Amino acid sequence: MRKKRNKQILAVTYLFVAVFLGMMGYTCHYAITHQQELINNSYNSRQEILVAQNTRGTIYADGRQVLARTQTDEDGKETREYPYGNMFSHVVGYASNGRYGIEASANYYLINSNAKLSEKVANDMAGLKYPGDNVVTTLDVDLQQIAYDSLGIYKGAVIVTDPSTGRILAMVSKPDFDPNEIEKIWDDLLEDQESGVLLNRVTQGLYPPGSTFKIVTALEYIRENPDSYSQYSYQCNGRFTLGEETINCYHGTVHGYEDFGKSFAKSCNASFANIGMQLDRTKFADTLEGLLFNQELKVGFAYNQSKLVVDENTEDADMMQAAIGQGTTAVTPLQMNMITCAIANDGMLMKPYLVDHVETHEGNVIKQFETASYKRLMSEKEAGVMNELMQEVVKSGTGTKLSGASYTAAGKTGSAEYNSVKTDSHAWFTGFAPVEDPELCVTIIIEGAGSGGDYAVPIARRIFDAYFE
Amino acid sequence: MELYITELSKYVITLFIALYTLECFLVFRFQEEERRKGIYIRQNFLMFLVHFSCFLVICFETGKIEYLLFYILQQILLFATIMLFRMIYPRGNRLIINNLCMLLSIGFVILSRLSYERAIKQFFIVTVSLMMSMMIPYFIHKLKFLKSLTWVYAGVGIAALGVVLILGSVTYGSKISYSIGGVTFQPSEFVKIIFVFFLASALSESHDFLRVAVTAVLAGIHVLILVASKDLGSALIFFIVYVMMVFIATGQWVYLLLGVAGGSAAAVAAYQLFSHVQVRVQAWRDPFSCIDAAGFQITQSLFGISSGGWFGLGLFRGNPTAIPLVEADFVFSAVAEELGIVFSMCLILICLSCFIMFMNIAIKLQNEFYRLIAFGLGITYIFQVFLTIGGGTKFIPMTGVTLPFISYGGSSILTSLIMFFIIEGLHIIRQDEGDRRAKKKRRRRRTEYEKARDKEIETDEAGEDEEEEE
Numbered sequence A: 001m002r003k004k005r006n007k008q009i010l011a012v013t014y015l016f017v018a019v020f021l022g023m024m025g026y027t028c029h030y031a032i033t034h035q036q037e038l039i040n041n042s043y044n045s046r047q048e049i050l051v052a053q054n055t056r057g058t059i060y061a062d063g064r065q066v067l068a069r070t071q072t073d074e075d076g077k078e079t080r081e082y083p084y085g086n087m088f089s090h091v092v093g094y095a096s097n098g099r100y101g102i103e104a105s106a107n108y109y110l111i112n113s114n115a116k117l118s119e120k121v122a123n124d125m126a127g128l129k130y131p132g133d134n135v136v137t138t139l140d141v142d143l144q145q146i147a148y149d150s151l152g153i154y155k156g157a158v159i160v161t162d163p164s165t166g167r168i169l170a171m172v173s174k175p176d177f178d179p180n181e182i183e184k185i186w187d188d189l190l191e192d193q194e195s196g197v198l199l200n201r202v203t204q205g206l207y208p209p210g211s212t213f214k215i216v217t218a219l220e221y222i223r224e225n226p227d228s229y230s231q232y233s234y235q236c237n238g239r240f241t242l243g244e245e246t247i248n249c250y251h252g253t254v255h256g257y258e259d260f261g262k263s264f265a266k267s268c269n270a271s272f273a274n275i276g277m278q279l280d281r282t283k284f285a286d287t288l289e290g291l292l293f294n295q296e297l298k299v300g301f302a303y304n305q306s307k308l309v310v311d312e313n314t315e316d317a318d319m320m321q322a323a324i325g326q327g328t329t330a331v332t333p334l335q336m337n338m339i340t341c342a343i344a345n346d347g348m349l350m351k352p353y354l355v356d357h358v359e360t361h362e363g364n365v366i367k368q369f370e371t372a373s374y375k376r377l378m379s380e381k382e383a384g385v386m387n388e389l390m391q392e393v394v395k396s397g398t399g400t401k402l403s404g405a406s407y408t409a410a411g412k413t414g415s416a417e418y419n420s421v422k423t424d425s426h427a428w429f430t431g432f433a434p435v436e437d438p439e440l441c442v443t444i445i446i447e448g449a450g451s452g453g454d455y456a457v458p459i460a461r462r463i464f465d466a467y468f469e
Numbered sequence B: 001m002e003l004y005i006t007e008l009s010k011y012v013i014t015l016f017i018a019l020y021t022l023e024c025f026l027v028f029r030f031q032e033e034e035r036r037k038g039i040y041i042r043q044n045f046l047m048f049l050v051h052f053s054c055f056l057v058i059c060f061e062t063g064k065i066e067y068l069l070f071y072i073l074q075q076i077l078l079f080a081t082i083m084l085f086r087m088i089y090p091r092g093n094r095l096i097i098n099n100l101c102m103l104l105s106i107g108f109v110i111l112s113r114l115s116y117e118r119a120i121k122q123f124f125i126v127t128v129s130l131m132m133s134m135m136i137p138y139f140i141h142k143l144k145f146l147k148s149l150t151w152v153y154a155g156v157g158i159a160a161l162g163v164v165l166i167l168g169s170v171t172y173g174s175k176i177s178y179s180i181g182g183v184t185f186q187p188s189e190f191v192k193i194i195f196v197f198f199l200a201s202a203l204s205e206s207h208d209f210l211r212v213a214v215t216a217v218l219a220g221i222h223v224l225i226l227v228a229s230k231d232l233g234s235a236l237i238f239f240i241v242y243v244m245m246v247f248i249a250t251g252q253w254v255y256l257l258l259g260v261a262g263g264s265a266a267a268v269a270a271y272q273l274f275s276h277v278q279v280r281v282q283a284w285r286d287p288f289s290c291i292d293a294a295g296f297q298i299t300q301s302l303f304g305i306s307s308g309g310w311f312g313l314g315l316f317r318g319n320p321t322a323i324p325l326v327e328a329d330f331v332f333s334a335v336a337e338e339l340g341i342v343f344s345m346c347l348i349l350i351c352l353s354c355f356i357m358f359m360n361i362a363i364k365l366q367n368e369f370y371r372l373i374a375f376g377l378g379i380t381y382i383f384q385v386f387l388t389i390g391g392g393t394k395f396i397p398m399t400g401v402t403l404p405f406i407s408y409g410g411s412s413i414l415t416s417l418i419m420f421f422i423i424e425g426l427h428i429i430r431q432d433e434g435d436r437r438a439k440k441k442r443r444r445r446r447t448e449y450e451k452a453r454d455k456e457i458e459t460d461e462a463g464e465d466e467e468e469e470e
Helices: A002-033 A035-040 A046-053 A085-092 A101-105 A107-111 A117-126 A141-151 A179-191 A210-224 A260-265 A269-278 A281-290 A316-323 A333-344 A380-396 A452-468 B002-029 B033-062 B065-088 B094-114 B116-133 B136-142 B144-148 B150-167 B187-205 B209-228 B232-250 B253-273 B275-285 B296-308 B331-339 B341-364 B368-392 B410-455 B462-469
Strands: A066-072 A078-081 A134-137 A156-161 A168-174 A233-236 A239-242 A245-248 A256-259 A348-350 A355-359 A365-368 A373-376 A410-417 A425-433 A440-446 B169-171 B174-180 B183-185
Touching (some): A002 A035, A002 B232, A002 B296, A002 B368, A035 A046, A035 A107, A046 A107, A046 B296, A066 A085, A078 A179, A085 A101, A085 A141, A085 A168, A085 A179, A101 A107, A107 A134, A141 A156, A141 A168, A141 A452, A156 A333, A210 A260, A210 A269, A210 A281, A210 A333, A210 A380, A210 A410, A210 A425, A210 A452, A233 A269, A239 A316, A245 A269, A245 A316, A260 A380, A269 A316, A333 A380, A333 A410, A333 A425, A380 A410, A380 A425, A410 A452, A425 A452, A440 A452, B002 B033, B002 B094, B002 B331, B002 B341, B065 B094, B065 B116, B094 B116, B094 B331, B094 B410, B116 B410, B144 B187, B150 B187, B150 B209, B187 B368, B187 B410, B232 B253, B232 B368, B253 B275, B275 B296, B296 B331, B296 B341, B296 B368, B331 B341, B331 B368, B341 B368
Antiparallel strands (some): A134 A355, A156 A440, A233 A256, A239 A245, A348 A373, A355 A365, A410 A425, B169 B174, B174 B183
16 A cells, blocks of 8 residues: 555656656757747847847858948947948848848847957957857849849839759849938838838739739649640630620730640730639649748748639639739739749749858858758649740740840740739749759849830840850 | 856856756665765755856956855855754755755845845845744654644634735735735745645545545635635645645545546636636737737746857846846746756756655655655645746746745745755654664564574565565
8 A cells, every 4th residue: 555655656756757857848949949039029128238249240242242231430339331222222121220131130140249259358358349240141242233223213123043042142122222321211211101112022012923923823724634734725816705704915915826835925814814714723722822822931031921812712703813813813023933943943942041151250150051942832744844834935925035045044924914004014024044954043023114025024134144144 | 357257157157057966866876865975065065166156257247345245144154054954953864955055045146146135135034044944853853743733724724815815915916915014924835834734634644535525625715715816826736735645645546637627627717717817828828929918027038048048148148137026936037048048957957856855755754644744845846846937938827936945035935944844854754764663673683583593494584675675
């Protein structure tokens, strides 16, 4: 009897020991994995301690050009400098007035200092702050410059990535601002609700995708008809009518007899409305989910979710609009770029990232961000088919302004109508080069410019030309 | 210069505390106190080093000489406690007294860092409480009538809690304390001990169904008064102690199951009935969604814990005073922030080693009353540690109880000291029991030996040895 009850005391002892070990494991894990997130919380007063103790680190481009640095004058007053002014305004962001861009996402690294102890001691003696850690980004100043200049006075966005690694090489959003002046212009920018100057249109701008969305529609069609999609044919008379709803081709162009490839290359709305009506809406919803629509993204910067909800209850009229990227569909240039990257990289999307590594002010690497796969968006075979379709766009379709170069390119244009006035459309292009072994993947949107083939493709050409020639 | 000291001391302090903690568990390799002597001496040395290095940093960081004087006073107090205890109670358990002093010194360090005035106040409370409670082992040993006060315990406990409910002042939304002549008492702390005595005496007399039912009613009254006072943490401690003690006294798993089922039902009912329970559960599940209100404390606590990293920011290098109630309910977060996660894990392990030692003593006690007291106090202690640390780290919802010996607060310190010294008393009783048994055994062996010699028959002692080792 005694012995038995002692067994119960032992059982209770083991129970508490187990609970405590669980609690210890949980606490360690939580504290270490949430360290950065918690220090960045605006309710956490500890970042002020770090800011008071360390000089904010420098942000570098891939080629070691300074994108942001802190200068301290003789009185100890600190100013944050952005040598490139407006060029990197959104992607690098600003460090005051609430923080934005890399200044916000890499804030934890910039305000910490891993300088050598002896150096910290020396700084203590001299009454200086410790040098904060530096952040080296993946951004390429030359590509950013070309993208920035090409967009000119238009509003819009350009993103350039390396599809095989996910490195973001350029990210331009216009209208822009000068981060050097942020404190002075802040109130004006906040008042100006219309133009959304502070918004990074690449990651947060939600646009109708227009014909670039035909990539998704086409992918769904070949998924549902893997053996017979090549036998598809359609006679285009410039419009597609079902019930009371009519879909017109861009500028009412009559494309005549088309197969699947030509429908895509010529971006025939009527044919794609026809294709859209043949799609299984439940499966289409699955594909959308597989392409990261309507969900949170695992990326290290601020973004908006791209939206398009399709299910078995979707009306025919809405389905026709969805198939050609109009209606309620809203995507970010980032989302379009990610899908394009997956096609360029045999179906595998690499996780897009902006920060390559963090180093001390002496250049000792503290944290290296590795290339990582994000998710397989489509099979290798599907990516191959899509790649060919997109090559045909450049060879004989709406993207011919990219043909005849020393490199090969592929892509899809779009002219997204955003109001009832017919002539107004956003010019889109998303594509990559060279097709054999893609190195660059660009996505461009120019607000209200006109057709993608006329306005967006030339910008892609300038970027590719500069990079490959 | 001070930077070298702060940076280096982080690792040195962590190393010392880790070694101390290791010794806490190496103790259990040996059964007799005699053989643990070397460990205890090393522990005393390591305690001194941890305490000294922490105050060295504090002195360098603040540059104030009064900290040095304060440290010397603390060192004298702790040294005197250990030496006096050894002299008065040569048969006492030294792991418990070492851990007690280690925890007290961690408490002094972190309170000195958080608020010098409070640390001074705490120091006086500790000194007086130590002098008072140092006598407890003697009384536990001598006073045999403690076992027969069963219903008195229940009456006193209920009355003390009832008085608070009616007259108590409201602190942070719960009525838990009242003041007599400027001294604030928190009776639920002391009633915890009386409650364990009540259950131990009631259940050691008899543990049939009727007795369990009667104690259930009386325990229920305790818990309900505490719930009415909105002191949920204490209510939970009383409940768990009751269930566990009934389980151990009766040895029947069905009571444990009933207790768990009843507790879960009560928890659900409390959640449905009381909005302040819902608020706390919400603040636990997603503190960031209500960071302005109910989630503020817990998120500040998490900021503190996570900002320190493995080795801490160093004393005076963090910002633990941003956490509301940091000296009392969230002192663990302050320790984790400035002394590091490793240090705070060692702190948990030291508490755990106390608990294991308590259970060890309970197992070896022959007298059922004392056995139940040792067990009950052990559960009270460890469950309180669990509630406060678990609450501060978002492992469980926050209940607002203190961390024994470390948190600021007179009632908490005195109660914890009384508990530990009662266990010391029980340890001495156990050794007396052991002596008596050993004497009996020797006598029996001698007679058996004589018989065997007379009859020239070998006796088998092995079987008996095994029984004695239990």
